Amino acid sequence: MAKVHVQTQINGEPVDFLCEPQQSLLEVLREELSRTGTKEGCGTGDCGACSVLLDGRLVCACLVLGVEATGKNVTTIEGIAPEEGLHPIQQQFLEHAALQCGICTPGLIVATKALLDKNPNPTEKEIRYWLAGNLCRCTGYDKIIRAVQASAAELSHPA
Amino acid sequence: MEAFAYVAPKSVDEAVAALQSAQSSGGRAQILAGGTDLMVQMRSMDKGARTIVDIKGIEDTNRLVIGSDEIFIGSAIASAVLNENAELQAKLPGLLEGADLIGSTQIQGRATIGGNLCNASPAGDSIPAIIANRGVCVIASASGQREVAAEDFVVGVQRNCMEDNEFLVGIKFPTPAARTSDAYLRFIPRTEMDIAVAGCGVSLTMAEDGTCTSATVAIGAVAPTALLVPEAAAALVGSKLEDAALAAAAAACSAAASPITDKRGTVEYRKKVVGVLCKRAALRAAERI
Ligand SMILES: Cc1cc2nc3c(=O)[nH]c(=O)nc-3n(C[C@H](O)[C@H](O)[C@H](O)COP(=O)(O)OP(=O)(O)OC[C@H]3O[C@@H](n4cnc5c(N)ncnc54)[C@H](O)[C@@H]3O)c2cc1C
């Protein structure tokens, strides 16, 4: 089968890869590029574990073809942490115990980042609707919502 | 064996040529818009090889024009992008309400109303609102473009009226007249992320004195395809949306519905709920005027 040569940017760096035309961006990230921070929960758009930003817009990597990354900027969880330490959203998820197994966490953090970039002071209702496509089977949503609220407070009024 | 291929045409003509060339060599081609149905289907029930024709790089399918007579929405524009457009929001709030109900934030970033219509699920949330706003589908084929009213576009469960070598370039709507607005409501057992049990789109024009002078009503998820319900519209026109007129419109929607019983609701329940949604959507559209 003829593979396609794709040139893209991932987390600000130019990346080239070969993929099959029907392969999803999620498969490419995890299997071709060994960037396993982005998780697979369902593969059908329901769980949000595979959330990434495509040209700044929140999408499910399992519903995007790898070839569609051509000429685009992809941001994954690996691009959210700074060189050293953790991003404030990551830190707040830890401090609020907003994770257990952690499968949903990268997707939730990427989705939270997208929310706070667009709306730095969301209401609880806005947070809950925005994150309705991110499922968590372990933690319960309250701790997650508290972590997002604390992240919003920290990012809009840095200590 | 046929292999998968991906093409990203830059024009409508190139897209039609791509559909035709795949088919004339005995293969299969399929249009990709947001991929939120296609990717799921390709992973589960429909795994066969095909040429995927991505229409997101075409100028015409990305066109959004809000004119004084006509609004055109290109078939590659994601629902989130439509919802961020304040002018469109002011003109067609009910259409955007339907588009906004399609899936999560992540799905919104990709899903198109054209894909919702082409996919032709009986429960597609933007379809009743497209019909209620008198949407007209602009279809490209090798012999040029043709237009089909939205209520005639979907011909059955997951079937639309297009030939294999045709695709939807966009949907056009008459620009709503003065004192005209619309609304779409669906019922789901949860508050987010579910498939409609019933849905109803209403567009109304109200005179200064509160009399309804024009109405269009369409219902979804209660028949194999979304349906225009002229009897419901007729019950509203001439009224001031009094209880009796709303009840008559609701009864017309219930009568037009031919739903199935499944885990989301029984036939009786769906028929009743679609009428209630019609009343509420009519009042909501009127409030917006
Ligand atoms: C988690 C999840 C939740 C969802 N929730 C909802 C919901 O609440 N309500 C709802 O209505 N839907 C829902 N959907 C279904 C889906 O998101 C919508 O139907 C969406 O509008 C499809 O648009 P798309 O652009 O992604 O279509 P695509 O997946 O790109 O295409 C869908 C189909 O239409 C064809 N097609 C698309 N565009 C064209 C065109 N321009 N010309 C010709 N053929 C075309 C494709 O070939 C394919 O067969 C959900 C899906 C997921 C994964």
Ligand code: FES
């Ligand atoms: S893996 Fe993509 S949404 Fe679940």
Ligand code: FES
């Ligand atoms: S922590 Fe396990 S799924 Fe959320």
